[in-house]
Amino acid sequence: MIPGVQRHLEESRLSRAASALVGHRVGVHCQTTAGALVDVGNELGYVPYDSDGVPLPRTTLKRDPCKELRRYLKGGRDHPSRDEVVAVHVLTHESMHMRGDTSEASAECKAVQRDRTTATLLGATPKQAYLLAVTYWLTVYPDMPTDYVSAECRPGGALDQHLTSAPWNR
Numbered sequence: 001m002i003p004g005v006q007r008h009l010e011e012s013r014l015s016r017a018a019s020a021l022v023g024h025r026v027g028v029h030c031q032t033t034a035g036a037l038v039d040v041g042n043e044l045g046y047v048p049y050d051s052d053g054v055p056l057p058r059t060t061l062k063r064d065p066c067k068e069l070r071r072y073l074k075g076g077r078d079h080p081s082r083d084e085v086v087a088v089h090v091l092t093h094e095s096m097h098m099r100g101d102t103s104e105a106s107a108e109c110k111a112v113q114r115d116r117t118t119a120t121l122l123g124a125t126p127k128q129a130y131l132l133a134v135t136y137w138l139t140v141y142p143d144m145p146t147d148y149v150s151a152e153c154r155p156g157g158a159l160d161q162h163l164t165s166a167p168w169n170r
């Protein structure tokens with residue numbers, strides 16, 4: 001398949017998953033080779049905000065997380081690499097911004113509690129999805145920069161949304 005067509009199919013799949021997480025139609029765009037020259041910052045993805053500071057319904061993911069998501073979709077769901085786990089989480093995290101959350105710590109914690117849903121939307125079995133969410137929560141989240149981490153992101157904490165999909169629920 002020619003790369004452009006493959007990217008379009010991947011973007012459609014990721015857009016469907018993100019739209020389900022956000023609750024309305026949003027678009028996921030993978031940076032192209034040429035686009036990668038234009039840096040979008042240190043994050044693996046970003047959501048543009050309008051002049052009033054309201055997040056727009058679209059996100060751009062950098063080339064690397066898009067590559068890892070492609071691997072995940074192609075069958076990496078049983079034993080996802082750390083990079084694949086992070087890439088799935090980036091899609092969840094940016095979706096939380098598209099829902100309207102502009103706080104990194106809050107968006108990050110909401111995403112932690114929905115990674116299981118994202119993995120399921122990308123074709124994971126319940127067990128595969130649970131393991132992905134737990135892996136992020138236990139091995140990636142603690143190492144995130146301080147403005148992404150909150151002591152309230154825990155069972156019973158202020159950021160606990162009491163979702164069955166939270167990684168602290170079996």
Ligand SMILES: [Zn+2]
Nearest residue numbers: 093097104107
């Ligand atoms: Zn963010």
